[in-house]
Amino acid sequence: MDTGKRLAHRPVDQAKQDAILSCARAEFFEHGYAAASIERIAANANVSKVTIYNHFQSKENLFSAMVGSECRVMRGQLPDMSKAETSLREELLHFAQSMMEFLSSPDIIRFDRRMAAEVERHPEMGELFLNAGPRRMKSMLTEMIADEMERGRLANADPQEAAAHLYGIIKGFADVEWRFSDPDTAAASVKPAALAAAVDRFLLSYQTSK
Amino acid sequence: MDTGKRLAHRPVDQAKQDAILSCARAEFFEHGYAAASIERIAANANVSKVTIYNHFQSKENLFSAMVGSECRVMRGQLPDMSKAETSLREELLHFAQSMMEFLSSPDIIRFDRRMAAEVERHPEMGELFLNAGPRRMKSMLTEMIADEMERGRLANADPQEAAAHLYGIIKGFADVEWRFSDPDTAAASVKPAALAAAVDRFLLSYQTSK
DNA sequence: GTTTAATTGAACGATAGCGTTCAGTAACAT
DNA sequence: ATGTTACTGAACGCTATCGTTCAATTAAAC
Numbered sequence: 001m002d003t004g005k006r007l008a009h010r011p012v013d014q015a016k017q018d019a020i021l022s023c024a025r026a027e028f029f030e031h032g033y034a035a036a037s038i039e040r041i042a043a044n045a046n047v048s049k050v051t052i053y054n055h056f057q058s059k060e061n062l063f064s065a066m067v068g069s070e071c072r073v074m075r076g077q078l079p080d081m082s083k084a085e086t087s088l089r090e091e092l093l094h095f096a097q098s099m100m101e102f103l104s105s106p107d108i109i110r111f112d113r114r115m116a117a118e119v120e121r122h123p124e125m126g127e128l129f130l131n132a133g134p135r136r137m138k139s140m141l142t143e144m145i146a147d148e149m150e151r152g153r154l155a156n157a158d159p160q161e162a163a164a165h166l167y168g169i170i171k172g173f174a175d176v177e178w179r180f181s182d183p184d185t186a187a188a189s190v191k192p193a194a195l196a197a198a199v200d201r202f203l204l205s206y207q208t209s210k
Numbered sequence: 211m212d213t214g215k216r217l218a219h220r221p222v223d224q225a226k227q228d229a230i231l232s233c234a235r236a237e238f239f240e241h242g243y244a245a246a247s248i249e250r251i252a253a254n255a256n257v258s259k260v261t262i263y264n265h266f267q268s269k270e271n272l273f274s275a276m277v278g279s280e281c282r283v284m285r286g287q288l289p290d291m292s293k294a295e296t297s298l299r300e301e302l303l304h305f306a307q308s309m310m311e312f313l314s315s316p317d318i319i320r321f322d323r324r325m326a327a328e329v330e331r332h333p334e335m336g337e338l339f340l341n342a343g344p345r346r347m348k349s350m351l352t353e354m355i356a357d358e359m360e361r362g363r364l365a366n367a368d369p370q371e372a373a374a375h376l377y378g379i380i381k382g383f384a385d386v387e388w389r390f391s392d393p394d395t396a397a398a399s400v401k402p403a404a405l406a407a408a409v410d411r412f413l414l415s416y417q418t419s420k
Numbered sequence: 421g422t423t424t425a426a427t428t429g430a431a432c433g434a435t436a437g438c439g440t441t442c443a444g445t446a447a448c449a450t
Numbered sequence: 451a452t453g454t455t456a457c458t459g460a461a462c463g464c465t466a467t468c469g470t471t472c473a474a475t476t477a478a479a480c
Contacts, residue, residue: 009455010447016457032327035244037437048458053439110330116389117242117327120320126390134386161404164382165411171381172374176344179326180336194371201375205414220426220477247467258428263469421480428475435468445458450451 019045020052024066029110033063033118063118067125070111071132077102078133081140088153089203095141096170096195103175104190106183113179138163155208162206170198222265229255230262234276239320243273243328273328277335280321281342287312288343291350298363299413305351306380306405313385314400316393323389348373365418372416380408 023045027036038059042049056062079098084091102108119126138160145166146159154162172194178186233254237246248269252259266272289308294301312318329336348370355376356369364372382404388396 009449009453010457011449012456013447030330032242032244034242038439039437049438050440050459051457054456059438113326113330116323119390120240120323123392130387130390134383134390138383158407161382161407164384165379165408168378168380168382168408169375170378172371172378173344173348174374177340180329180340180344182333197368197371198375198378201415205411219424219479221479222426223477226427248469249467259468260429260470261427264426269468423480424478426475426477428473430472432471433469436466438464438466439462441462442460443458445456447454447456449454 016045016047016051017055020047020055020062021066021069024062025070028063028066029114032114033059033121036063038062064122064125067115067128071128074108074111074133075136077108078137078140081144083144083147088148088207089199091144091148092166092199092202093196095144096199097192099137099167099170100174100190100195101187103171104178104186106186109178109183109186138167141167152208154206157206165206166202169202170195172198226255226257226261227265230257230265230272231276231279234272235280238273238276239324242324243269243331246273248272274332274335277325277338281338284318284321284343285346287318288347288350291354293354293357298358298417299409301354301358302376302409302412303406305354306409307402309347309377309380310384310400310405311397313381314388314396316396319388319393319396348377351377362418364416367416375416376412379412380405382408 020041023041024036027041027044031037036059038052039049041062042052045052052062056065079095079102081095084094086094115125115129119129142159142163145154145162148154149156149159149162174189177189230251233251234246237251237254241247246269248262249259251272252262255262262272266275289305289312291305294304296304325335325339329339352369352373355364355372358364359366359369359372384399387399
């Protein structure tokens, strides 16, 4: 059986691959799909345009490869939901903190913006993004809340709905502001006191009254 | 004093103006700023390209005129906050309902998407949009909540913060889903029962305990 | 009817990107 | 060293758009 090993060849330069994807990301994010220039990507990546077309067959293809790769990266950066043995309030605060840190990072904001725009022309990428990011986070959160309901630290209710409420009450108007102003200043607008207030309100309506 | 009335002239055809703006909106929304074609706009509006350049001096200019006009329209469609003399719960439900109707309308979703993408190149339009839409809604909501706090139907608290909590708890994950899937099916996903649940949770933590 | 301004259609130069071709070079496996 | 493959740079045809110009036409105000 052939292991696929060819007898004599020059191996693909992985560094170039990575450089192309990374520069593609920058280019697409800055200019949008239509205005992005393959030649600029090639120049920035120190690569010949032909090389790009050898690896990815078209602009379309390069774009979706880049989105796929970004989604993979994003999955690795989702808010930390490790279950330390702490009080419920601590646990929720920790989640709120890391969720807001995640959502307010410039990379995520820019990615979100670009995807929102491109989804008109590439609906399947909207799905891809939703599954890699928001929905994943939602199900993690739902699971955590369901756990707490079982443990009796949260009152019984629809955990999915509770997750949405928690997520929403923490975000408030923040994400809207972020999406339409300078991404580089977004993270600074996260105030711990506001997170605590949101979590406490959530607890007021969901905590078991003992 | 000259009233500005010129002696003999052919008046601007307002219908053409409107057609241009309306077609510009469609074109920019569908293709994004960079890929939008002035000539296509002209063709769709049954207008000469020269006419467009006579009215708006450049593509940039046309784009911001269009955004300005859209923002004006949007202001007229903001959620209804008329104060009928009803129960607090009814009042909040009414707000929730009309807010979600507003936010889930395909026009608003598409506008939101496009602005989010374009704000990278036109930061000042992000401000324009925020002031015309989200911030306006936030201050209306804040005012309503402050009123209710004064009336004693809501417990005393930071009304601004409470507004954010109400807004967030109602939205949940909905807006994220909307932004990345088919805008034309968004409105159908609004479930009255979910709105009621959200409002009730809000009330659980904000209503005065009598 | 005369004047004034809005509007048109067609053409133009300039720019820019895509996607392809080709001949040549570089890097690796054997 | 030899063969195979990755990669390069330059050029090409093609298409599209912008923004401008021009002479000609149209519509209202006077």
